[in-house]
Amino acid sequence: MYLFKSPISQYLATTRPESPGPSLPSSVLGETIPESVKLSFRAGGDKIFYERLKGALIQRKWLLQNAPPIPRSNTGEPNQTSTYSATDGYTPTPPPPKVVGIAGLERRGAELRKNNEFVIGSAFEDLEALMTSAKEVIAMAERFRSQNSNGGDTENDANAEATSLLSDMGLVTTKDMLSGSGADRTYIAELSRNLAEFLTDDKRGVLRREGGIMSLVDLWAVFNRTRNGIELVSPRDFERAATMWDTLRLPIRLRRFRSGLLVVQGRDRTDDKTVASILSWLKDLHSIPPSMSNTSEFGAVTGPSVTWDWQAFGRGVTAQETAERFGWSVGVATEELEMAEERGALCREQGLDGVRFWENFFADIPVKLPKAKTTAQLEQLEIERRLKESGLL
Secondary structure (H helix, E strand, O other): OEEOOOHHHHHHHHHOOOOOOOOOOOOOOOOOOOOOOEEOOOOOOHHHHHHHHHHHHHHOHHHHOOOOOOOOOOOOOOOOEEEEEOOOEEEEEOOOOOOOHHHHHHHHHHHHHHHHHHHHHHHHHHHHHHHHHHHHHHHHHHHHHHHOOOOOHHHHHHHHHHHHHHHHOOOOOOHHHOOOOOHHHHHHHHHHHHHHHHHHOOOOOHHHHOOOEEEHHHHHHHHHHOOOOOOOOOHHHHHHHHHOHHHHOOOEEEEEOOOOOEEEEEOOOOHHHHHHHHHHHHHHHHHOOHHHHOOEOOEOOOOOOOOOOHHHHOOOEOHHHHHHHHOOOHHHHHHHHHHHHHOOOEEEEEEOOEEEEEEOOHHHOOOOOOOOOOHHHHHHHHHHHHHHHHOOO
16 A cells, blocks of 8 residues: 655645656755655565566566557457547547558568567566465475474474475475575485375375386476476486485385386385286286287287187287386386396297287296216217227227
8 A cells, every 4th residue: 555644745646647656746945855655565465566566667667658559450350440549548540551462461470479479478477476476385384394393293293284285286395495505405305205295195196197107207297297387396406306215215216227217116116016917917818819908999909810829828918018008108118028028037029010028938848958978978989989980999
């Protein structure tokens, strides 16, 4: 609200002409009165007002007070235009001469650019106000949490609820809230905990939808998407936070495949469980004919009649089929199949239609190796061979 203290300012507030801003002339006695306006904020909003005032001063918006409006295109009546006056508002004017050809296209492009500049400018103003409010909310929540850090169980429950609410809104600790020599490490540790809470949240079910394992790149994209464009996390900070899960003993771990692919999975998930689930699926295919087992969401994929005993050996599967079966990405499915192959549970078939992975039945085939002969036996055989060549035997 505006508070005018002197009678002169009250008189000028009612009698001065309309202008973009208040202006106070010098008094009759020749004394210089400083031009000032006092603003009082009793219910908050001072920071938002300051941000908007600063933006208006930078953009010099008072120059747009008497500026003509942006031309508006009307698809129904293309020849109708209007002008603006301070007294009558919008008044219709005769349509301008029609311009066709390249000149018409250039003029239309200029009008579209002006309109886009206006829309983008207003959108960025709203975004700045939103980011300012979000930072204030985060700072207040962090301040409450630091004040209640030494409290009992009731305060811990309140802190957990506040953290959950901030996480639902996509608001977490940012770098500009921390200061000091260990600010960077504190930020990374806090980000690591936020990531673990984000992945283990049953309400979101991020890791569950991905079959319990997802690549670090996909997680980075999903996490930044939920932050609503506020303080996005860089890939470097994200990887550093993921590497701290083991140090902080969180229920999530980072895993690196032989190809260098980084994936995120639960700490209770092991390679033995993954191999067992793949083998269980392949054993179920022994009871499904290959033409039926190839049926997917894209329709049945049938081919020529099989030439093997599918009831005894089942069939081979591709990385795409494995990804659809377990909800993994194709890259993760390929890495898991190769891991099972290295462990001897699967074997691959390289064909014209790509790579397929089968159960490794070679491990169950008994192989009889000839016994190795001793040196004396080898010498005896060599003597007998030479005697036969000389005709003595």
